[in-house]
Amino acid sequence: MNGLERITEFKLPMGVLSADIHADKTQIVCGCMDGVYLANISDKSFERITQHESYVSSVALVDESTVLSAGYDGAVQWSGLSAGHLHTEKLHSFWSWDMAISPDKKTAASVTGQYLAGGYRYEPAPEREPSVVVFSVGTREVLFQLPHVPSVQAVALSPDGRFVAAGNIMGEIRVWDVQSGMQAATWTTSEFTSWGIIKSHCYLGGVFALEFTPDGEELLLAGMGQMRDPMAGNGKQLWQKWKWNQPEPKMTDQTHKGENGEGLMETLAIHPSGEFFVMGGRLRGGSWNLAAFELASGKRTATLKTGYRITEARFFDEGRQLLVVGTQGQPGPKKDGAFSSFGRVEVYKVI
Template sequence: MKLVKSKDVSLPMGVLGLTAWADAKRLYAACMDGAIYECDPATGKVTPLPDRHESYASGCVLLPDGKTLISAGYDGCLLWHDLVAKKSIRRVQAHTFWSWRLALSPDGRRVASSTGQYLAGGEKYEPAAAAEPTVKVFDALTGELRQSFDHGPPVTSLAFAPDNRHVAGGNLMGEVRVWDVDAGKVAAEFTTPDFTCWGQIKSPHYCGGIYGLMFPPDGDTLLCCGMGAMADPMAGNGKMRWQRWDWRAAPPKKRDQIRDSDGGTGLMETLAPVPGGGFLMAGRQAQGTWTTAVFAADGKLVASLDTKSRVTQAVFAPDGRKLYLAATVGQPKPVNGKWGDFGRVHVVDVV
């Protein structure tokens, strides 16, 4: 397998979230200007949806009918967009702080959002307790709140299991909880210290966190991604890292993790299933040879690509032959008072 970037779709500002129609012929990108853009990857045409968030748009998901899109933002709101009528139909104030992550259940009936602000809670700079539930699950069709769950802030990753019943959240301190949404309680929890650390140089504080979660198709394991320990929080040079956990075991057990020789340093922000088996991990690198890589089901590195950008989310076409990457490149200098585009959707051929 090889990953070959074939083209870029440019957007005005950095892209933090990405979703696609079932055939992947139309994409939707959540951007830092608060807008959701409809993108045609074949022509490169981008069109903003009429309504937008009051701060960064952090994510978006498309319901199975292909007619309704839900977006989340740093304004703490969830927006429902009618793609046929070209208007927003619902705005829900989900949180008083940012919505970090948005996740849709496989059946499209539930949508979850996570929040949480890192404020020092004591002399050791451990996070203070959140002022509100940090994970909320809503009815994706009506917008009604179905469940609220507490987890240490900030909760920077979310994923639904294939059974539609369980949702997982990971946070700054490497703590993972899996909740049974139907029962309204914790089904499993574990802590992995490999994704967080105490920064000692320039700006002492905790840094890192689990930024991506993914349940493989069997639902019995849970993949986590982020970055390993570093002494300087400003450097961003912890090891690129994924781990796989048996979350159903009692207690949960780590099964395996990325080999040190397979990656460099940097923050890994997203995981995605690969059609036919395996998974993709992507993010931003400090040092190394790739920002995006595909791993086989057994964890072996099989392909990689350096996009020269920060990759925040990935979507495969159903046949696995195309890959779309939400990304941000370095912001160019203004020309005649106008800033250049620095958001991208990378179109990648999988050969």
């Protein structure tokens, strides 16, 4: 991948936090601050098809007519693209930070947790509810409720759907076997977590995105590097790659020196070829907030500056196109009470 060429762009009324692409390569579903939208990237039309009681944090198409969504209300919803809301399951008392679905669309997982100080050192308090919930998409049955240390902000399912991985604010990764519920691996990487020396005396950051490599042997992690003042948001744009399925998980690569700027990275997407991946998020300092990297070598090959916070990137059309969504600020109401549209949708040709 040598670059990206923008094909189309349009706005949605509210910020976009997640998106998925329909099999027809024209329709997309977007999880927004005010509900789930069905949009058309050809004619730029859109409609809201359902709502949660709070922000929609994640969406995933189950089939050509049904979308699964998770939100800050702690609930997961099944909705029809035409019929609207079908069913709701309350999985968490706190919000769902992230949700992932297996490639065969049979299993999904949602993660939750609120970071509260557990002692005078401000270490996270123990979870008040299971931080990871694995459930059947078809039967809606909860398969496993798994323990972690809150807040748990990222989740991924392996290509074969057998393993689920979850990462938290402290950079701790846990992997479980979905068939048995047994823990398969655990380790901690401290590079994503900051302790506030200036202003904020607490922990901030952590792992915000996870993806298994196509062979399932390694995990990609994304977030932001350490800062002295966590409120500044100026940690380095950071990814790491870990060989997880061995007695002692080992980091095999990370953002190369001189190839990062500053800002929180929130999304990862691996190209269908398995040759490269993209990472995107916010720009605090530097020249890009989305970049492509060779999966084998870790070398950065292309960069993009969008001018808005990227919340999700997804390849589609057999990897020939890249969907990028996000939010540009959060404007206040105008004189007439209406808000300016601040959700962003873009499609790029992969060069």
